[in-house]
Amino acid sequence: MSVRVERVDLPGIGTRHDVITSAGRRIGVVSxxxxxxxxxxxDLDDPDSAADSIDLSDSEASALADILGASVMLGQLLGIQEQAGGLATEQLVLPTSSPYAGGVLGDTKARTRTSTSIVAIVRGTVVIPSPTPMTPLQAGDTIIAVGTRSGLDSLAQLLNSGPG
Amino acid sequence: MTESTLLLIEVGALLLGLGMLARLANRLGISPIPLYLAAGLACGDGGFVPLTASTEFFETGSEIGVILLLGMLGLEYTATELVTSLRQSRTAGLIDAALNALPGAAFALLMGWGPIAAVAVAGITWVSSSGVIAKVLRDLKRLGNRETPTILSILVIEDLAMAFYLPILSALVLGAGIVAGATALVVAVAVVLVILYLALRHGRVISAIFAPNHPESLLLGVLGLTMLVAGLAQQVNVSAAVGAFLVGIALSGQVAKNAQQVLSPLRDLFAAVFFVFFGLVTNPADIVPVIVPAAVLALVTMATKVYTGYRAAAAAGFGVPARWRTGFTLTPRGEFSIVIAGLAVSAGLEPQLAPLATAYVLITVLAGPLLARLPEALWFRRMLRRRATGTAGAVIAR
Incomplete structure (x- = not known):
């Protein structure tokens, strides 16, 4: 899947990069x-004209890039669902009441207890792929896990209220 | 009151006034250039407030103003951009030159001002104002538009062409004749090519003599080098402005970027002084008889500019609205036209040239940004759409 990106020089100002979507829409970034x-x-009617342009500061641009990057990553992770039969992927949000909020991932012993695998943790706009047992957990984290249906159900139970 | 006290009072009062005018221009969303010119007209020769002590200050300041205007323009472009623009938009640049310079030349001949004035007026009507247009593009949020690179490369070519045009004009107005004019051109071409070559291949070497992260030394050093080269260029009749422009191009990378930052307040100050001085030496009473010719000239050359832009955008493959936008955006003339007129006037060419240039720039610089908004007006869009569907209907009918 190659994406069409055009680079144009703006003498005296900088450069513009355009991404042209498969639907024919054009998004430009003026640096x-x-x-x-x-x-x-x-614009849809006049494809040469920018219908609107939004000024972005350094941190705003990097936040936007993170969100786009994170959602692409999530999409790719969730794609596993369609590929492997019998296995499911689920996004679970760690509730504030969880006994593990504020601890580390290793505390949950999720792999041993539920035979599921936690493949990523999404915190705000940051994606932590392949977390280790030492990765900290915070209330509100989205936990992406792969496992059987029943395994994922018991993982949800475990994260909500601890073992047993 | 001593001379120097009077100088402080006059310069101070005028600068304070200019500050207020710049604020007003910003509020109205227009370029401050017409207001500076008007302020100059109101003071000085034939104006309401005659200045005595500060004329000399404004004269020197205006020379530095030209040098800084051009030097900063050179800093804005990298040598690579100049070469690419030249390669990509050569045809558009040539059409632009022919369509916009010739009406100016014809006008001067019709007015009976002679061939040298014709060369000067040709330049005045040819070059669009990069400063005003860059501001218009920014204000109308059109930097992201696809036709914008086309507009910018026409401006780049015009600015680069000035590096050849100004030396010829300065040789001609000095009364040097064809041979000296040709020599000046040869020298200018050689110098420009050498500088471009140095900037492209050894840009770092020239920039290496400055420390980009030490603002004070950078300010003094770059200003010094620019004025030095400008003076040397003037000495060999290659126009000080061109020398400054070339220094700007030769500097690159971080040095150019930081030099732009430290020099831009100075440029704002002295460019304002330059426009005021031009107004100061022009007697407002002289403008009245040239208003009608200036308006006609402005109308004709704005139309040719629109056509130039329309053609250039069409050649680059853009749609009809983008073509109109390109055309209308290119209409304002500004700093270069005044620089050219200043050169001609200081050599004592045709006395009516200064008032004409003032009126001409005032008209185009005020009308241009308004025209640039036209393609966004609802009735204009509707008209384009009607025309588009009209032709489509004709095709079906056939």
């Missing part, structure tokens, strides 16, 4: 030489 960034969404 000023001074470091400012602008996101331009192109």
């Amino acid at each position: 000023h030489r001074t470091g400012e960034r602008e996101l331009a969404i192109f």
